[in-house]
Amino acid sequence: MDNAPLVIDVAGINKRFGDKHVVKDLALQVREGEIFGFLGPNGSGKTTSIRMLCGLLTPDSGRGTCLGLDVLTESAAIKRQVGYMTQRFSLWDDLTIAENLDFVARMFGMKDRSTVVDKALDDLGLSGRRKQLAGTLSGGWKQRLSLAACLLHHPKLLLLDEPTAGVDPKARRDFWEEIHHLSAAGITVLVSTHYMDEAERCHRLAYIAYGTLMASGTAVEVVTGQHLHTWEITGTGLQGMGEALRALPGVDLVASFGATLHVSGKDRDALEATLKSRLRDTPLKMTAVPPSLEDAFIYLMQGSQDQFQG
Amino acid sequence: MNGFSGFSFSRWIGILLKEFIQLKRDRLTFGMIIGIPIMQLMLFGFAINSDPKHLPTAVVMADPGPFARAYVAAMRNSDYFKIVGSVNEREANDLLERSKVQFVVTFPPGFNRDLVRGKPPVLLVEADATDPMATGGAISVLNHLGIDVFAQDMPGLNRPSAPPFELRVHRRYNPEGITAYNVVPGLLGVILTMTMVLMTGLAMTRERERGTFENLLATPATPVEVMTGKIVPYILIGLIQVTLVLLAARWVFNVPMYGNLLLLYGVVLLFICANLTLGITFSSIARNQLQAMQMTFFFFLPSMLLSGFMFPFRGMPEWAQVVGNVLPLTHFLVLVRGIMLKGNGVNMLWDQVWPILLFMGVVLALGLKTFRRTLD
Numbered sequence: 001m002d003n004a005p006l007v008i009d010v011a012g013i014n015k016r017f018g019d020k021h022v023v024k025d026l027a028l029q030v031r032e033g034e035i036f037g038f039l040g041p042n043g044s045g046k047t048t049s050i051r052m053l054c055g056l057l058t059p060d061s062g063r064g065t066c067l068g069l070d071v072l073t074e075s076a077a078i079k080r081q082v083g084y085m086t087q088r089f090s091l092w093d094d095l096t097i098a099e100n101l102d103f104v105a106r107m108f109g110m111k112d113r114s115t116v117v118d119k120a121l122d123d124l125g126l127s128g129r130r131k132q133l134a135g136t137l138s139g140g141w142k143q144r145l146s147l148a149a150c151l152l153h154h155p156k157l158l159l160l161d162e163p164t165a166g167v168d169p170k171a172r173r174d175f176w177e178e179i180h181h182l183s184a185a186g187i188t189v190l191v192s193t194h195y196m197d198e199a200e201r202c203h204r205l206a207y208i209a210y211g212t213l214m215a216s217g218t219a220v221e222v223v224t225g226q227h228l229h230t231w232e233i234t235g236t237g238l239q240g241m242g243e244a245l246r247a248l249p250g251v252d253l254v255a256s257f258g259a260t261l262h263v264s265g266k267d268r269d270a271l272e273a274t275l276k277s278r279l280r281d282t283p284l285k286m287t288a289v290p291p292s293l294e295d296a297f298i299y300l301m302q303g304s305q306d307q308f309q310g
Numbered sequence: 311m312n313g314f315s316g317f318s319f320s321r322w323i324g325i326l327l328k329e330f331i332q333l334k335r336d337r338l339t340f341g342m343i344i345g346i347p348i349m350q351l352m353l354f355g356f357a358i359n360s361d362p363k364h365l366p367t368a369v370v371m372a373d374p375g376p377f378a379r380a381y382v383a384a385m386r387n388s389d390y391f392k393i394v395g396s397v398n399e400r401e402a403n404d405l406l407e408r409s410k411v412q413f414v415v416t417f418p419p420g421f422n423r424d425l426v427r428g429k430p431p432v433l434l435v436e437a438d439a440t441d442p443m444a445t446g447g448a449i450s451v452l453n454h455l456g457i458d459v460f461a462q463d464m465p466g467l468n469r470p471s472a473p474p475f476e477l478r479v480h481r482r483y484n485p486e487g488i489t490a491y492n493v494v495p496g497l498l499g500v501i502l503t504m505t506m507v508l509m510t511g512l513a514m515t516r517e518r519e520r521g522t523f524e525n526l527l528a529t530p531a532t533p534v535e536v537m538t539g540k541i542v543p544y545i546l547i548g549l550i551q552v553t554l555v556l557l558a559a560r561w562v563f564n565v566p567m568y569g570n571l572l573l574l575y576g577v578v579l580l581f582i583c584a585n586l587t588l589g590i591t592f593s594s595i596a597r598n599q600l601q602a603m604q605m606t607f608f609f610f611l612p613s614m615l616l617s618g619f620m621f622p623f624r625g626m627p628e629w630a631q632v633v634g635n636v637l638p639l640t641h642f643l644v645l646v647r648g649i650m651l652k653g654n655g656v657n658m659l660w661d662q663v664w665p666i667l668l669f670m671g672v673v674l675a676l677g678l679k680t681f682r683r684t685l686d
């Protein structure tokens with residue numbers, strides 16, 4: 001896959017809204033057939049970045065290509081080959097399922113629309129409900145319908161903006177099965193998400209915060225790239241321990257995971273010494289574990305906050 | 311089931327304050343609350359006058375003798391008439407048809423001579439009676455003027471109870487003073503203003519509010535396709551509305567139709583386009599459907615009151631007429647009444663058409679400036 005051609009190849013992309021610098025010098029490379037995860041806290045510029053990639057917004061500066069087409073000048077041609085699924089359900093509530101699909105097919109100038117729509121309905125398993133208004137569908141079904149709508153014109157690149165927000169776990173799992181299926185068929189997928197399990201399902205990731213790209217690579221690369229050392233603390237009397245540890249020397253990050261506590265730091269020895277002395281008289285146990293993706297992300301998020309607020 | 315059980319005053323204050331905070335944030339609603347009463351006060355208090363004065367009047371002077379001149383001077387002094395000049399018969403008719411004057415007063419040849427001889431001459435007053443309300447006061451004044459003027463100038467006579475001439479009033483275009491003749495064609499404009507501005511305003515903001523606009527823009531559809539595709543249905547709706555009103559005018563209200571029907575539809579199309587342009591501009595400024603609706607109302611109110619639809623245009627003070635002249639409805643009313651009741655032809659319309667075109671151009675420029683092509 002490393003030799004596959006680049007579907008998205010942009011650098012130095014900037015976008016400002018008024019005096020807000022929403023995306024700063026974004027550089028992104030996504031290869032064909034890849035599932036590329038786009039992560040970052042809320043308001044970090046993910047949606048704006050995606051909108052620039054699919055030609056909805058024009059970058060203020062920068063250069064690059066999407067599907068071999070210039071993102072600054074050929075947005076119309078890009079739109080024709082990209083499937084973009086918006087964060088919010090953006091099909092028409094007051095059209096039926098079939099009417100929505102038919103309308104989208106028309107927008108993309110598809111021939112033989114009724115066949116295309118019938119096939120999409122069959123694949124969705126919604127043939128029997130084709131006359132139902134789209135607005136009356138449940139969240140999971142709306143999401144599946146949206147995906148079907150952006151696949152109608154056989155795009156080579158899918159841009160999915162938080163597609164699984166507010167969808168139940170079963171529907172999410174099915175959705176990701178479908179994404180992998182599409183990827184196997186050669187479609188490139190760029191998907192933004194907040195869920196760690198979804199991030200781990202991606203081939204490669206990028207982490208963006210406050211408009212700046214903080215890290216990118218495979219999940220393992222992103223985690224090792226932070227050079228974190230993590231101890232897992234378990235046992236009874238864990239309450240309050242997180243707060244107590246946070247300010248101690250060597251501790252860069254404390255994250256609670258239910259019955260366990262992840263404590264991470266860059267300085268392995270300092271962290272270990274701190275933990276040992278602090279836990280000596282408690283019934284708590286500590287074990288060195290490999291840092292998880294979530295540890296890495298929370299660490300990245302903290303770092304970016306320090307950078308932008310401190 | 312006591313709604314007041316456990317009524318918490320501080321909770322209640324909290325709800326009250328939240329409402330005020332939200333109201334303060336919504337600038338447009340706030341503007342409505344303050345603006346609408348002020349606007350209504352100004353319009354109803356100052357602009358509207360159901361006894362119009364200073365009505366433009368042309369004089370056809372076939373016999374410019376002293377009595378005729380004295381009578382014209384008295385008309386001018388009465389405040390009801392604004393003498394715009396002396397013209398010949400043909401010009402006078404043209405002015406009336408083009409709605410440039412409200413009255414034409416014709417002094418026949420031998421007016422002075424007949425007066426002196428005690429043989430009552432005929433003073434012909436032709437009134438544009440398309441709006442019966444606009445002429446009533448002025449006509450009743452004409453009789454009194456005749457008595458007063460000639461009582462002074464012919465002291466030899468005893469003060470008469472009737473003027474020494476025969477005042478013949480022709481209420482042209484609407485001889486029986488039927489209000490429906492005026493109101494029904496006017497309604498055409500009012501209905502179109504309301505629906506066209508509102509519908510287009512809502513159609514665009516609805517897409518934006520629901521987030522479907524983003525989807526539309528993500529497809530290869532171009533802005534021109536989106537705009538025109540969304541507007542044309544409303545042009546058709548407008549034409550259907552016009553047809554309904556015209557059918558009702560013909561068969562229910564018996565309003566005559568002297569002009570060319572095709573010409574009327576042409577004028578209607580122009581007016582629809584002007585209103586649609588405004589609707590689109592509103593929709594590009596408004597952030598949601600409520601705001602689009604409020605903006606429409608802001609425009610609709612003066613359109614109703616200052617255009618000459620509800621109250622005689624010439625009865626309004628100068629400033630109100632200036633404002634009224636900006637509104638497309640004002641000119642559309644003259645056009646529709648001109649075509650339907652006066653049988654105006656193409657060559658008589660330009661004076662009212664260019665202000666509508668100008669309005670359209672300015673609004674369109676404003677709209678294009680604010681139209682957000684993409685989502686930023």
